[in-house]
Amino acid sequence: MLLDGKVMMEYIGATGVPVKFDQVPIEEDINFHFIISFAIDADPLGKPQNGTFSPYWVPSLTPDSVAAIKASNPNVKALASLSGWSLGDKVLSWYNPVDPQLWISNAFTSLKSLATTYQLDGIDIDYENFPKHNESFAYCIGELITLLKNQSVISIATIAPFHTTTIPYLDLFNRYGGVIDYVNHQFYTDKVKTPRGYLEAFRLRASQFDKDKVLPSYEVNGRGIQGDAFFDALRLLEANGFDVNGVMIFSADASASNDYYYERKSQAFLLNSTTM
Numbered sequence: 265m266l267l268d269g270k271v272m273m274e275y276i277g278a279t280g281v282p283v284k285f286d287q288v289p290i291e292e293d294i295n296f297h298f299i300i301s302f303a304i305d306a307d308p309l310g311k312p313q314n315g316t317f318s319p320y321w322v323p324s325l326t327p328d329s330v331a332a333i334k335a336s337n338p339n340v341k342a343l344a345s346l347s348g349w350s351l352g353d354k355v356l357s358w359y360n361p362v363d364p365q366l367w368i369s370n371a372f373t374s375l376k377s378l379a380t381t382y383q384l385d386g387i388d389i390d391y392e393n394f395p396k397h398n399e400s401f402a403y404c405i406g407e408l409i410t411l412l413k414n415q416s417v418i419s420i421a422t423i424a425p426f427h428t429t430t431i432p433y434l435d436l437f438n439r440y441g442g443v444i445d446y447v448n449h450q451f452y453t454d455k456v457k458t459p460r461g462y463l464e465a466f467r468l469r470a471s472q473f474d475k476d477k478v479l480p481s482y483e484v485n486g487r488g489i490q491g492d493a494f495f496d497a498l499r500l501l502e503a504n505g506f507d508v509n510g511v512m513i514f515s516a517d518a519s520a521s522n523d524y525y526y527e528r529k530s531q532a533f534l535l536n537s538t539t540m
């Protein structure tokens with residue numbers, strides 16, 4: 265088997281740094297997913313558009329550059345991440361659409377257009393703020409992913425919960441888990457600094473979601489576990505019976521300054537580990 269199912273999830277484009285795909289080291293035996301951040305259901309002032317998504321990632325990530333990186337690396341896939349924390353000064357939130365069917369239809373049409381322009385293979389769900397009543401999130405997002413997959417617009421869907429957004433994401437996962445491929449849980453928000461703490465956080469998320477879909481994650485120059493302790497944590501996960509099938513990193517924007525140390529080492533770890 266050429267690709268044994270090991271995956272990298274690399275967020276890119278969220279911070280305004282003029283980052284490029286071809287600067288990032290890519291191992292040919294890894295299923296390498298660039299998660300382009302972010303496509304947002306809002307106008308430039310942050311006003312919601314009833315499900316019509318527009319690209320707000322850094323302009324250096326052009327349609328031609330996606331085409332080029334996919335042509336030179338057949339193992340690369342491109343996903344658009346939906347929402348993120350904010351647009352400019354405006355904090356973004358899920359909102360209950362007046363007309364859920366209209367929201368799903370607008371989201372489908374706008375994302376299909378983005379998928380064509382940018383050769384996208386999938387979407388990542390990264391809503392980070394929710395109203396008290398948020399049941400419409402699971403319904404609208406679950407139906408959207410189902411439709412995008414059914415119409416062969418996308419083949420991959422991932423979700424990115426963090427410690428205070430578990431409830432709406434579990435609602436989504438419990439109802440639509442069949443169309444969700446990976447859970448990019450933001451472990452760096454779980455406030456664990458040690459491998460032992462990381463193992464316990466992973467154990468919790470693996471029990472809430474599906475242990476084979478939850479990926480360990482690392483924030484470059486960020487919160488949570490830092491430095492080589494992350495790789496000690498990965499080894500501890502394997503020693504405790506978890507298959508480390510992939511790694512999520514946030515984000516390429518911060519990694520240029522250290523020559524993509526965590527991307528290189530994560531891929532080396534995945535290629536070296538014997539579990540599947």
Ligand SMILES: *[C@@H]1O[C@H](CO)[C@@H](O)[C@H](O)[C@H]1NC(C)=O
Pocket residue numbers: 312313314362363
């Ligand atoms: C969203 O839909 C509602 C209800 O159809 C409409 O009143 C509103 O103007 C729409 N908003 C935008 C930004 O299109």
Ligand SMILES: *[C@@H]1O[C@H](CO)[C@@H](O)[C@H](O)[C@H]1NC(C)=O
Pocket residue numbers: 393394395396397398399428429430431432
């Ligand atoms: C989402 O909805 C549930 C159920 O109404 C509620 O318990 C929760 O606080 C809401 N918000 C978040 C971020 O989970």
Ligand SMILES: *[C@@H]1O[C@H](CO)[C@@H](O)[C@H](O)[C@H]1NC(C)=O
Pocket residue numbers: 413414415416
């Ligand atoms: C799409 O949905 C229809 C109706 O449920 C089903 O018959 C068809 O097999 C689905 N196609 C794919 C590619 O999932």
Ligand SMILES: *[C@@H]1O[C@H](CO)[C@@H](O)[C@H](O)[C@H]1NC(C)=O
Pocket residue numbers: 532533536537
């Ligand atoms: C590869 O595996 C060996 C044996 O398990 C281990 O000693 C070594 O540190 C690993 N290398 C990496 C890069 O993880």
